[in-house]
Amino acid sequence: MRTAKRMNNLPPYLFAEIDRKKEALQAQGVDVISLGIGDPDMPTPQRIVDAMAKAITNPKNHQYPAYAGSKPYREACAEWMSRRFGVELNPATEVVALIGSKEGIAHLFPAITDPGDYTLVPGVGYPVYTTGAVLSDSNVHYMPMNESNDWLADFESTPADVLAKAKMMFLSYPNNPSSAIAPVEYFDRAIAFCKEHDILLVHDNAYSEIGFDGYKPSALLGRPGAKDVAIELFSCSKAYNMTGWRVAFAAGNAEAIKALGTVKSNIDSGIFTAVQDAAIEAMLGDQSDVAEMSALYQRRRDLVIDTLASIGLSARVPKGTIYVWAKIPEGYTSAQYAGDVLQKAGVIVAAGNAYGPDGEGYIRISLATPDARLVEALERIKTML
Numbered sequence: 563m564r565t566a567k568r569m570n571n572l573p574p575y576l577f578a579e580i581d582r583k584k585e586a587l588q589a590q591g592v593d594v595i596s597l598g599i600g601d602p603d604m605p606t607p608q609r610i611v612d613a614m615a616k617a618i619t620n621p622k623n624h625q626y627p628a629y630a631g632s633k634p635y636r637e638a639c640a641e642w643m644s645r646r647f648g649v650e651l652n653p654a655t656e657v658v659a660l661i662g663s664k665e666g667i668a669h670l671f672p673a674i675t676d677p678g679d680y681t682l683v684p685g686v687g688y689p690v691y692t693t694g695a696v697l698s699d700s701n702v703h704y705m706p707m708n709e710s711n712d713w714l715a716d717f718e719s720t721p722a723d724v725l726a727k728a729k730m731m732f733l734s735y736p737n738n739p740s741s742a743i744a745p746v747e748y749f750d751r752a753i754a755f756c757k758e759h760d761i762l763l764v765h766d767n768a769y770s771e772i773g774f775d776g777y778k779p780s781a782l783l784g785r786p787g788a789k790d791v792a793i794e795l796f797s798c799s800k801a802y803n804m805t806g807w808r809v810a811f812a813a814g815n816a817e818a819i820k821a822l823g824t825v826k827s828n829i830d831s832g833i834f835t836a837v838q839d840a841a842i843e844a845m846l847g848d849q850s851d852v853a854e855m856s857a858l859y860q861r862r863r864d865l866v867i868d869t870l871a872s873i874g875l876s877a878r879v880p881k882g883t884i885y886v887w888a889k890i891p892e893g894y895t896s897a898q899y900a901g902d903v904l905q906k907a908g909v910i911v912a913a914g915n916a917y918g919p920d921g922e923g924y925i926r927i928s929l930a931t932p933d934a935r936l937v938e939a940l941e942r943i944k945t946m947l
């Protein structure tokens with residue numbers, strides 16, 4: 563059997579690899595604690611589960627779903643955007659349902675880029691911005707991100723020859739993995755830049771609902787002129803502890819939404835309509851569980867930040883996301899450090915370089931772990947040292 567050449571350029575999916583190592587250690591009897599993947603440990607709020615229980619009994623929901631998302635779902639997405647950010651959208655043309663934002667990111671490549679085109683990708687970011695390009699035979703240019711630019715991807719330094727072939731640019735704030743947040747002026751600069759160079763700006767707002775110390779993330783679509791050039795992705799995964807449900811949406815520029823919807827309608831057949839009904843409850847029902855989740859992650863963030871110095875790591879205090887992005891001691895690569903922590907302490911942390919070239923020298927610690935396990939993991943790392 564011969565597989566496609568591009569498969570050789572595709573790294574194993576980061577967390578599939580971590581899972582493999584975890585299972586190998588567990589088979590040896592090690593009690594592994596994972597601070598690796600960002601998968602909320604708390605259950606989906608009961609109000610959403612109840613909505614699903616009701617929706618699943620409706621026989622209409624047992625048939626093929628509408629490709630772009632049900633009308634009520636798209637209207638609910640538009641209503642949520644209006645209530646949450648003051649952004650007005652036409653649900654018929656400016657919203658498309660996604661089977662999780664990961665799916666949307668991957669399918670943007672065949673919708674927007676041709677082989678040989680460039681996508682501008684943050685120096686650290688969600689790995690699918692890169693693998694989407696690999697799978698569509700297009701190129702990636704990494705926009706530098708580091709401490710000195712506050713982890714705000716430097717799109718302005720993109721070389722002219724790359725810009726001439728650039729079709730799409732990804733940004734994502736609050737940022738995974740660096741947990742950086744972006745001032746709205748930065749969004750304005752990105753919008754102007756993408757307009758000037760005729761590039762689709764994609765803002766992946768997967769952590770839109772998780773903010774600390776009174777900070778509430780904003781929408782890029784809330785900025786003037788954004789819809790001319792941008793789409794934004796929102797997901798129920800982290801906002802409502804619904805990672806397993808696979809429900810999200812893209813909104814914004816109608817031409818880009820149409821292109822994405824066309825690719826999708828040729829590949830997938832939409833989201834189970836009962837799941838869309840539950841997501842309507844998630845977005846339009848009582849939002850007090852959202853505030854409770856942020857308070858929980860903020861408490862865990864403080865726990866981790868208080869301990870970091872004693873284990874030789876340093877980090878900025880995050881204002882959002884469910885991650886602490888920690889600088890590792892000199893003399894280690896990210897992969898060596900993560901490997902040591904796994905072998906000697908039985909704790910999984912994500913090596914920073916897996917998120918892009920600017921991640922070398924860092925690890926990502928996920929806060930999606932019960933408090934007691936989080937404390938134990940940090941104690942084990944301290945003892946190991």
Ligand SMILES: Cc1ncc(COP(=O)(O)O)c(C=O)c1O
Nearest residue numbers: 662663664688738768797799810
């Ligand atoms: C920045 C970012 N984008 C997208 C995703 C994918 O989320 P979803 O569950 O909506 O596919 C994640 C998941 O961790 C993420 O961190």
